[in-house]
Amino acid sequence: MTTSAPLRRLPVGSTYNLRDIGDYQVAGGARTGWGRLFRSDAARFTEGAEIAGLGLQTVIDLRDDAEIAVLPTGLDAFVPKVLHRPLDPRSLLSALPDGSPDPLGELYVALVRQRGAELAAIVADLARPGALPALVHCAAGKDRTGVVIALVLSAIGVSDDVVAADYALTADYLTADFFAAVPVESGAADPTDEVLRGARPESMTAMLRVLTAEYGGARAYLTGHGVPDEAIDQLRITLTR
Structure with missing residues (x-):
């Protein structure tokens, strides 16, 4: 499902x-291409050389103004569109x-149910001509x-x-050192809360099940919130090789 190729996690900045x-199987036989779409935690970049190799055209920052004020990334200076x-x-x-047994799964379901317009707009941003290579990040990624x-991958046909396995890789990288290094105000999960800082595949699977049961899947969810079919088709083309 995932690969141990060194390109999966990038030691940048x-x-x-x-x-x-990259390199995820898509229905129909294609695979996502390397170097098209990245996901990350927030980090401060002071030199363009740190990220030049990614060739980024777009950065989508999912944090609010207060979070950005605590940890500005500096990417505005090096990427055409932030x-x-x-x-x-x-x-x-x-x-x-x-007392929820899976508060993160419930959070992801709530995001899908209550932030549909915002999520659709983000995917539409990624689908526009020239948007890729792109980076999507929040505080912890x-x-x-x-x-x-997950919406992007599911909408283009990744199982x-x-x-869920791609999501769960986060648990390998958000170590205690990460939570110790970032201020609580940055928006990363409370380092004392083991449940909220975890990344179990079951949490993402819970959201994907709701997408299927209530909306007919990620693609139908996005089109139902205003993303044109042709935009999703174009995103699939630009993300696959």
């Missing part, structure tokens, strides 16, 4: 969780019932980024088990 989503598309999960997280990347 001070990131912990910068990953390439888009701020906040997906604030705090109100959704605080509304979850106490796990929750908000995880939902966006649910592969999507």
Whole structure:
């Protein structure tokens, strides 16, 4: 499902969780190409040389203004288009019932149910001509980024088990060192909360099941929120080789 190729996680800048989503099987026989779409935590970049090799044309920052103020990435100086598309999960997280066995799964389901317009707009940003190579990131590259990347992969035909496995790789990279290094105000999960800083595949699978059961799948979800079919087709073409 995933590959151990060294290109999966990229040791660029001070990131912990910068990953390439290349080489995933897509229905029909294609595979996602390397170097087209990246996912990451937030990091401060002070030199363009740190990211020049990625060839980024677009960055989508899913954090709100307060998070950006705490940890500005500096990418505006080095990437042609940096888009701020906040997906604030705090109100959704605080509304979850106490004692949930899978609060992250419930959070991702809530994002899908309540942030449809915002999520669709982000995918449309990635589908526009010339948008790729692109980087999608939030604070940790796990929750908000995880939902966006899952929607993209699922919409172009990557199977649910592969999507969930890609999400779960985050647990390998968001180590205790990561949580110790970032300020709580940055928007990363509370380092004292083992559940919220985890990345179990079951949490993403819960969201993917809701997409299928309630919306007919990721593609239907996106088109139902205004993303044209042809935009998703174009995204599939540009993401595959």
